Amino acid sequence: MTQPHGEPIAESPDELREQVEQTRHALGRTVEALAGKADVKVRAQERAVEVKEQAALKAGELKSKAAEAASRVQDKLPDPVKDTAVRAAEQARAKAARAGRLIQDKAPEPVRARTAQGAQMARENRGLLLTAAGAGVVLWLLCRRKG
Numbered sequence: 001m002t003q004p005h006g007e008p009i010a011e012s013p014d015e016l017r018e019q020v021e022q023t024r025h026a027l028g029r030t031v032e033a034l035a036g037k038a039d040v041k042v043r044a045q046e047r048a049v050e051v052k053e054q055a056a057l058k059a060g061e062l063k064s065k066a067a068e069a070a071s072r073v074q075d076k077l078p079d080p081v082k083d084t085a086v087r088a089a090e091q092a093r094a095k096a097a098r099a100g101r102l103i104q105d106k107a108p109e110p111v112r113a114r115t116a117q118g119a120q121m122a123r124e125n126r127g128l129l130l131t132a133a134g135a136g137v138v139l140w141l142l143c144r145r146k147g
Contacts, residue, residue, distance in 0.1 A: 066135065088133060
C-alpha cells in the first residue's frame with residue numbers, strides 16, 4: 001500500500017523515521033533554493049559579475065580595434081612623439097594600478113576575482129596597451145594642433 005504522494009507506507013518505526021528524515025532533507029533543499037532566489041544582495045552581486053564580464057568582452061573588442069588604429073598611426077610618427085606617448089602610457093598604467101588597488105580593497109569577492117583576471121590580461125598584453133595609449137596621445141596631439 002502507498003501514501004497519497006506515492007511513497008510506501010512504513011511498516012516499522014525505523015522505516016517511518018527514515019521517511020521523516022528524507023522528507024526533512026528534501027524540504028531543507030527546497031527552502032535553501034527558495035532562500036537563494038529571494039536573496040537580493042547575492043542576486044545583485046551575481047548580476048554585477050555578469051555585467052562586468054560583458055564589459056570585459058566589449059573592452060577586449062575595443063582594445064583590438066584601438067590597437068589596429070594605433071599601429072597604423074604609430075608607423076607614421078616621428079620619434080619624439082613616440083617617446084611622449086610611451087611616457088604617457090607608463091603614467092596611465094601607474095594611475096590604473098593605484099585605482100585598481102583602491103577598488104580591490106572595497107569590492108566584493110566575485111568582482112575582485114574578475115578584476116584580477118582583467119589585470120592579468122593587461123599584463124600579458126602590455127605592448128598592445130602601450131600602443132593603444134600612444135595612439136590616443138597622438139590623436140589628442142593631432143586634434144589639439146588642428147583646433
